[in-house]
Amino acid sequence: MTTQTPDSKPRALIAMSGGVDSSVAAWLMQQAGYDCTGITMRLTRNETLGQSGFHTCCSEKDIEDAAEVAYAMDIPYEVLDFTADFREQIIEKFVRVYEAGGTPNPCIDCNKYMKFRHLLDWARAHGMEYVVTGHYARVEQDEATGRFLLKKGLDEGKDQSYVLYNLTQEQLAHIRLPLGGLHKTEVREIAEQHKFVNARKHDSQDICFVPDGDYARFMEDFTGKHYxxxxxxxxxxxxxxxxxxxxxxxxxxxxxxxxxxxxxxxxxxxxxxxxxxxxxPEEMLFDRIVYADEVNWIAIPELTGPLRVTARTRYHQVEQAATVYPAECGFRLEFDQPQRAPTPGQAVVLYQGDTVLGGGTITRVEK
CATH class of the missing domain: 2.30.30.280 (Adenine nucleotide alpha hydrolases-like domains)
Structure with missing residues (x-):
């Protein structure tokens, strides 16, 4: 990292997806006095996937929108091609997990391997201190322990802390999430006030490389296999x-x-x-015990004994009361009440209040 002189601005890389959230995040950082550079990661190519890319992230239209907002803000803008890494680390893992019987979560993997690993490396190489995204979550530092904490976004309906549980202390120290204290309605109002081209753009809903939702068809096309x-x-x-x-x-x-x-x-x-x-019947779906590996702790350095927590086994699930115990390869989570369809391959994220304790990947479940 470069050292700032007293009269220089801190430098920030803004991950611009082409959507309204990352555009407003860029504007807020510029207003806060940061020297901003907009970056869009090219992760897939529409012609390769045979998709139009509409209502996904990182499509050609998204790149155009991000470039237009960057131009309006008068900040530098670049497109970085990570299609080879994305194919290897995200798409191929997606296929492997489905073929093994699990249900993958590629958006979490993309945050872990692409957005906050590659972008932070690129930022450092170009003398930038921070990576900024439009996620609805907050990063704070615990004064008592010095640890960086990940907290829920104040807009409960948009909170994205679940998909960020893999962030490390090193990454959290160099990440800024300026939308964490805002509601989506406020973000759109800012975008409309400044006449951003994407002020009313729909949020992306689908996995970017399977925008029509037909996972099996995509996998057959990608692998050449027939299931x-x-x-x-x-x-x-x-x-x-x-x-x-x-x-x-x-x-x-x-x-x-x-x-x-x-x-x-x-x-x-x-x-x-x-x-x-x-x-x-539906009652067969309910399990009370979840095992997880590939664990990442944020609020604590490690789990040394039982802790009371709340937990989500799906992105928008209401948190459920549970106790987490250390286990040989990660942790064992025992819910107070049986949960519907916790699924291997999905993330289980643990909270204490509005703070993310940590999380992991579900490996198996028990009654």
């Missing part, structure tokens, strides 16, 4: 129908099964080796 049909089984192991390939189903799924069994059934399990999908 064959197999047996639907009931909870006793009896064949009750034929599925279209086990990778096409997720734990807890009800729609699209094509089964007439006299009562609603849900996907309760998958055996990828046998290519079977087990279905059953």
């Amino acid at each position: 064959p049909a197999g047996d639907f089984l009931d909870e006793s192991g009896r064949v009750v129908g034929t599925h279209n390939g086990a990778v096409r189903y997720t734990i807890g799924q009800r729609k699209g099964l094509g089964l007439a069994m006299g009562a609603p059934v849900y996907v309760c399990g998958k055996d990828m080796q046998a290519n079977t999908v087990t279905v059953g």
Whole structure:
């Protein structure tokens, strides 16, 4: 990192996705006296994916919008090509997890490997102190311990702390999240006041490389494989129908099964080796114990004994009361009440109040 002289401005790299949030984050940092440079990461190419890229992030249209906002703000702007790294670290892992029977979370991996690793490295190499994003979360430093803390965004409906649980102390020290104390309505108002081209742009809703939501079709196109049909089984192991390939189903799924069994059934399990999908009543989906590995602690250096927490096993889930215990490869989380469909491959994030304690990747669940 460069050392600032008293009369120089701190330098910040603004990760500009082309959306309204990152554009307003750039404006707020400029107003706060930072010397800003806008950067868009090119992660995929639309023609490679066979997609228009509409309503995703990092499309050609997003690059145009980000460039226009940067021009209006009179700040330098560049597009950095990370398509090869994104393919290797995000897309290929996405395919591996689905093929192993899990449900991946590529947006969390993208934050970990792409946004806050590659961008921070690039910022340092170009003499910039901070990486800034439009996430709705807050970073604060604990005066007593000196540790950097990740806290929920004040707009509960937009809080994105769940997808940032992998941030390290080193990264948190050099990250600025200027939207953490704002509500989305305030952000759009700022964008409209300054006539940003994306002031009313829809938020991206889908995984950027699967914007139509058809994961299995994308995987078949990407790998050249065909995922064959197999047996639907009931909870006793009896064949009750034929599925279209086990990778096409997720734990807890009800729609699209094509089964007439006299009562609603849900996907309760998958055996990828046998290519079977087990279905059953909703009560089969509930588990109380979750094991996690690939753990990252933020508010504490490590877990040395049981702690009371609240936890989410899905992005927008309401937090649930639980106790976390150290385990050999990570932690064991015991919920006070059974939870619906905690799924291997997904993140489980632990909170104490509005502070992220840490989190990990779900490896298995128990009743």
